[in-house]
Amino acid sequence: MSPEQAIDPAVPPSGTGCVECDAAGGWWVHLRRCALCGHIGCCDDSPSKHASAHAKETGHPVIRSFEPGEEWFWDYTSSKFYKSGPALAPPESRPADQPVPGPAGRVPADWAERLGGG
Numbered sequence: 001m002s003p004e005q006a007i008d009p010a011v012p013p014s015g016t017g018c019v020e021c022d023a024a025g026g027w028w029v030h031l032r033r034c035a036l037c038g039h040i041g042c043c044d045d046s047p048s049k050h051a052s053a054h055a056k057e058t059g060h061p062v063i064r065s066f067e068p069g070e071e072w073f074w075d076y077t078s079s080k081f082y083k084s085g086p087a088l089a090p091p092e093s094r095p096a097d098q099p100v101p102g103p104a105g106r107v108p109a110d111w112a113e114r115l116g117g118g
Contacts, residue, residue: 006062006075007035012089013066017103018042020050027106029115031066031094034058035073038089040066045115046101052076067100068093 018028018041028042032051037060041051051063061077064085070093073082094102101107108114 006060007073007086007088008037009086009088011036011038013038013091014040016040016091016094016098018046018048018050020053021046021048022103025106027101027103027108027111029101032063032074033066033088034060035062035064035085035088036060040094047114064088066093068096 013033021028028046030043032043039054041054044052055076062075064073071084073085
């Protein structure tokens with residue numbers, strides 16, 4: 001699947017947080033959006049790495065950052081980074097008032113240690 005075929009600009013995001021983390025009561029560091037189906041998953045720095053798991057499970061190779069002010073895309077198949085790409089259906093990012101890591105109320109106090117950074 002070419003990067004162009006892996007992007008559907010008309011599809012809205014699945015929500016404002018990681019679908020699987022929200023369902024399980026988990027937390028994330030940053031969010032990524034599947035450029036084809038709109039699935040919101042957590043990044044590979046997050047404990048569960050749902051965005052890359054979604055790409056592996058579905059064959060949807062291209063993600064876009066779902067962070068405020070970030071427009072970059074990543075293609076898991078080619079490991080290519082793109083500074084920008086087509087505009088996607090709104091919203092283009094998580095709510096700006098959502099903390100990082102997030103979501104509010106679910107991030108453990110020792111989150112940095114859990115990720116090996118503390």
